[in-house]
Amino acid sequence: xxxxxxxxxxxxxxxxxxxxxxxxxxxxxxxxxxxxxxxxxxxxxxxxxxxxxxxxxxxxxxxxxxxxxxxxxxxxxxxxxxxxxxxxxxxxxxxxxxxxxxxxxxxxxxxxxxxxxxxxxxxxxxxxxxxxxxxxxxxxxxxxxxxxxxxxxxxxxxxxxxxxxxxxxxxxxxxxxxxxxxxxxxxxxxxxxxxxxxxxxxxxxxxxxxxxxxxxxxxxxxxxxxxxxxxxxxxxxxxxxxxxxxxxxxxxxxxxxxxxxxxxxxxxxxxxxxxxxxxxxxxxxxxxxxxxxxxxxxxxxxxxxxxxxxxxxxxxxxxxxxxxxxxxxxxxxxxxxxxxxxxxxxxxxxxxxxxxxxxxxxxxxxxxxxxxxxxxxxxxxxxxxxxxxxxxxxxxxxxxxxxxxxxxxxxxxxxxxxxxxxxxxxxxxxxxxxxxxxxxxxxxxxxxxxxxxxxxxxxxxxxxxxxxxxxxxxxxxxxxxxxxxxxxxxxxxxxxxxxxxxxxxxxxxxxxxxxxx
Numbered sequence: 001x002x003x004x005x006x007x008x009x010x011x012x013x014x015x016x017x018x019x020x021x022x023x024x025x026x027x028x029x030x031x032x033x034x035x036x037x038x039x040x041x042x043x044x045x046x047x048x049x050x051x052x053x054x055x056x057x058x059x060x061x062x063x064x065x066x067x068x069x070x071x072x073x074x075x076x077x078x079x080x081x082x083x084x085x086x087x088x089x090x091x092x093x094x095x096x097x098x099x100x101x102x103x104x105x106x107x108x109x110x111x112x113x114x115x116x117x118x119x120x121x122x123x124x125x126x127x128x129x130x131x132x133x134x135x136x137x138x139x140x141x142x143x144x145x146x147x148x149x150x151x152x153x154x155x156x157x158x159x160x161x162x163x164x165x166x167x168x169x170x171x172x173x174x175x176x177x178x179x180x181x182x183x184x185x186x187x188x189x190x191x192x193x194x195x196x197x198x199x200x201x202x203x204x205x206x207x208x209x210x211x212x213x214x215x216x217x218x219x220x221x222x223x224x225x226x227x228x229x230x231x232x233x234x235x236x237x238x239x240x241x242x243x244x245x246x247x248x249x250x251x252x253x254x255x256x257x258x259x260x261x262x263x264x265x266x267x268x269x270x271x272x273x274x275x276x277x278x279x280x281x282x283x284x285x286x287x288x289x290x291x292x293x294x295x296x297x298x299x300x301x302x303x304x305x306x307x308x309x310x311x312x313x314x315x316x317x318x319x320x321x322x323x324x325x326x327x328x329x330x331x332x333x334x335x336x337x338x339x340x341x342x343x344x345x346x347x348x349x350x351x352x353x354x355x356x357x358x359x360x361x362x363x364x365x366x367x368x369x370x371x372x373x374x375x376x377x378x379x380x381x382x383x384x385x386x387x388x389x390x391x392x393x394x395x396x397x398x399x400x401x402x403x404x405x406x407x408x409x410x411x412x413x414x415x416x417x418x419x420x421x422x423x424x425x426x427x428x429x430x431x432x433x434x435x436x437x438x439x440x441x442x443x444x445x446x447x448x449x450x451x452x453x454x455x456x457x458x459x460x461x462x463x464x465x466x467x468x469x470x471x472x473x474x475x476x477x478x479x480x481x482x483x484x485x486x487x488x489x490x491x492x493x494x495x496x497x498x499x500x501x502x503x504x505x506x507x508x509x510x511x512x513x514x515x516x517x
Contacts, residue, residue, distance in 0.1 A: 240265040266315070267299040299324040312341050318349035326359040339373070346374040354378055359385040383413040 239262050294317050302325070316323070327338070338358075346353075353376050373382065 239263060241267070264295060264319075265297040266295055267297075268301070294319040296320060297322040301326040301328070303328045309337065309341055312345060316345045316349065318352065320349070320353055322355045323353060324355075324357040328361045343374040346376050350374070350376050352378055355381040357383040357385070361386070378408055380408050380410045382409060382411070 241263060295315060296319050298315055298320060299322075300315070325338075342350075356373070356376065356379055373384075
């Protein structure tokens with residue numbers, strides 16, 4: 001090597017140049033190492049300083065009242081605590097009671113910062129994790145407005161009534177699981193701020209105590225109908241009532257309804273009642289001339305023998321926008337009557353109805369008169385659900401061809417385990433009348449706003465019960481899809497070799513007749 005360096009001056013120069021570069025890189029690395037060591041020392045000093053500050057803060061928190069700290073600082077502390085929680089809260093303002101999952105110190109933070117919370121969830125375990133009474137008392141004493149929302153779980157605890165009842169007048173939204181007959185004791189006569197009440201109850205039948213809901217101004221007029229007892233509830237400001245998990249007796253249901261003069265949304269389930277008793281109650285209510293609230297949303301579930309016509313007399317008001325009806329085991333009243341009732345409602349006060357859902361299970365049909373769906377002028381969404389013995393009557397809807405005259409219909413859903421050839425015929429005929437590219441332009445002759453159609457069978461049907469969709473149907477679907485209409489027919493099998501007659505011989509004639517007007 002030495003001989004090579006001495007004999008070749010150019011090689012020696014290259015080696016010296018390489019050595020200089022390496023020395024420069026080495027010096028750079030040494031400087032970076034020194035900088036890193038200095039940064040590490042600074043980090044260590046900062047860590048020690050933070051540890052001392054944290055210890056000082058903990059000592060101050062242990063000695064001082066948390067209420068002396070600004071709410072923003074305490075909120076930041078609580079956020080740090082929640083971040084370490086394996087089940088963190090979705091929102092800081094959602095539920096201060098959940099601080100019991102963190103540690104006792106953060107419970108004190110919640111107790112001393114009631115202004116941070118707009119809603120809360122109370123879990124009345126036995127024994128309670130901390131003093132809910134203390135928290136609610138401090139919150140309500142320092143809060144300038146009513147608490148927006150309270151959700152109650154484990155309400156069977158003996159601590160439930162003692163904690164919530166004293167503060168019920170400050171609660172606007174109450175969501176609770178409670179036995180219906182406990183509502184009177186819970187709400188008392190001071191639920192003045194309550195505007196939304198959601199009651200969740202076990203699915204077993206339970207009679208709603210008729211002594212629970214009484215409006216003092218109606219007490220004398222309703223006394224001949226239902227005996228008044230010691231409980232009175234003022235709910236004139238209640239706008240939303242959801243009690244679909246509670247099975248109501250009819251007289252109790254009407255009493256609650258008529259006690260809520262400002263009610264706009266109602267969700268309830270009605271069970272069997274003797275027709276004579278129901279008619280007698282309705283007749284007496286007519287004599288009292290009680291004003292029914294102007295509902296905008298009505299969800300009712302009828303079960304067992306029931307004369308539901310009388311309910312519509314009171315509940316279907318001109319302001320109604322959403323109507324959701326479910327019928328199960330209504331053997332005494334045929335489906336024809338429902339169509340007639342809806343027709344009468346459309347004629348009298350159904351001009352603003354925008355959404356209609358009908359679910360039918362075990363309901364007879366006589367095919368004697370009328371149509372299931374009348375031509376509601378403003379209806380935008382129509383859902384029909386049928387199963388078992390009530391599936392075939394649903395095909396009757398399009399056989400009567402009344403669905404073609406829903407001028408504002410945008411969305412149609414059909415769920416049934418019956419043969420749907422008639423449905424598809426009517427659906428496609430209605431779609432053919434819709435768009436500007438269609439030849440017909442009859443005023444009001446079809447749902448020109450239709451954008452989405454869904455036809456479904458239950459997915460648990462055996463394959464032998466599913467009908468093959470012929471190739472002609474596929475062409476029709478593609479034709480309508482080209483004009484922006486979304487059609488979903490599932491889980492039917494598309495069979496290119498299937499004959500059109502397999503889908504029902506009446507299909508071509510109905511489609512052509514409907515398209516011809």
